[in-house]
Amino acid sequence: MTEKSPSQGTISPYTCSDVELPIRSLKSNDLGFFSNEIIEEFNSTLSVTYDKCSVAVINKSKEIFRSACTNGYRYESKREKSFVTEWDLVCEKSALPEVTQTILNLGKMCGSFLFPALSDRYGRRPVFIICQLLSLGMGIATAFVPNYASFISMRLVEESIRWLSANDKHENAEKVLKKAAKTNSVDEEAVIRLYRREREEILPFSSLSTNILPNDSLKSREEPEFVGNETTVKGTSRQPREFSAFFTNRSIFIRTIIVMYIWFSDSVAYYGLLLLSSSLVDDLYLGFTLSVFSEIPAAVVFIVLNERYNMGRRRLTIVSHLLGGLFLLIASLLGKIPAASSLPGVSSAILVTSLVGKFGMVLGFNAAWLYTPELFPTTIRSTAYGIAVSAGQVGGVVAPYSITVVRYFLVVRFFIKTVVLNN
CATH class of the missing domain: 1.20.1250.20 (MFS general substrate transporter like domains)
Incomplete structure (x- = not known):
């Protein structure tokens, strides 16, 4: 399971980058883009302060203009250290790193609904193999995505393909029991007879809506007194x-x-x-x-x-x-x-x-x-x-x-x- 590593979402100290584009007017309220060098040429009383999420122009001790970081951000560490710094997910975008983990878990949720049904229909082995191959492909692709939108898309697919389960596969169950019996030098036919007898004794599922009876031979040491139905009815849909x-x-x-x-x-x-x-x-x-x-x-x-x-x-x-x-x-x-x-x-x-x-x-x-x-x-x-x-x-x-x-x-x-x- 791929989780958020400490370096993947690390936010190193940062400030606004220097803005080197020329200003349009120093006399108007809209100073436009500016730089320290250009401002000093026009008026030595003006100074520029670069904060985390804004750039301010100060005339002596009075702030006369403030703007968002128009030229990106400057980090103390390398930009490639994490996706947060690589794609500037700070300031007004500071909530986006958390969205990646949300998307990851949404993918898990979708997979937990989808893949049990697929494994019931097509069997555990083929679904398992396909899931693992897709997981490998999506995991590799995630490492090379060029932008944030592609990254969260990969996070969604990567975890959606993880879940599978199966039940009511009696032929497969008997094959597994035979292999286990053979491995442990136990009579295969005796094991299969016991399995079929226990299965036939289980209460029909339709009675679940009115009462539930125990079946001691199938309970674990702490399993509640619930039993299920292992029989199938031709032409009827059991899933609803x-x-x-x-x-x-x-x-x-x-x-x-x-x-x-x-x-x-x-x-x-x-x-x-x-x-x-x-x-x-x-x-x-x-x-x-x-x-x-x-x-x-x-x-x-x-x-x-x-x-x-x-x-x-x-x-x-x-x-x-x-x-x-x-x-x-x-x-x-x-x-x-x-x-x-x-x-x-x-x-x-x-x-x-x-x-x-x-x-x-x-x-x-x-x-x-x-x-x-x-x-x-x-x-x-x-x-x-x-x-x-x-x-x-x-x-x-x-x-x-x-x-x-x-x-x-x-x-x-x-x-x-x-x-x-x-x-």
Whole structure:
């Protein structure tokens, strides 16, 4: 998954470039274009000040004219260091860098709706291969785009082609089971008979709208009492009935809303903290590195708690979100309360609490990835997963604008995510 790197969106210090075009009139209110040298020739009392987003003409101590940067910008670093400086996405265009991340997540959202249906129709393997080839091509093309419009177009396509899933492919399932049985020296026919018997015992899908019965032999250690229908009916379209279950069945509807909220919250927190990692410490790259490395212990702890100690996905999801929300709340309070700013080591405390908060949030996100499919019947599991991921991408669309908000309200960087996670 291609994400925004710290150097890709870096904004180095900048000012307006010198304007070398001749002025039309120094006596009128419209000074037109000007330069220091030309002005000094006409009137030694005039001076030019180059600010970040404007150029001002000052007569002694009085400003007599101000204009936008008419000749571009001058950066302390090389222009090619990031797309922000290369295409002058500053001042009135300062919101455009965040749009690239929004477009990226919109592409993911489109892909999560489109490609599950394609893989159901044409199979997982061909769709997977095509997706990977297109991803490679779009990724290479993105590195050579000449302008901003082409860049965001590549970002959209690059992530749209990532998603695929499949279900109800019983012939393929039996082939896989046979290969697995052969590899593990198990009787192939016995495995297939067991698979077919279990499939035939599943409750018809049409009963989902009225009641849902358990099937203990198909449940995982924590999967809810949902079952799906693996049978097909000739001449009928099962997809409308499958999708209607998200609205007609009260239990499925409530679970869907909860799952969408969890994924949205986790995405806002994850992408927001990742994009704001440069504000954790003074050094941009150190902040990004610390933020990324905080995910490694979260992954290790998740494996240990989930597999070795059998904590269960439900409890792990609850505990990890409480942990993340609590420490992000502490980080936001330390940055908000005026008295806290005078405490010794408050900057280090904010850094530690924010990293622990991200640790808990990543732990919860990992749990949600595994727990979500267990909440839905087999026949709508892929669709439900796609809905959850789409909700997560909505959070990813919103998250990049945290950078814009923080430019004006620094404390907001953790406060919004804390409220979302604690809810």
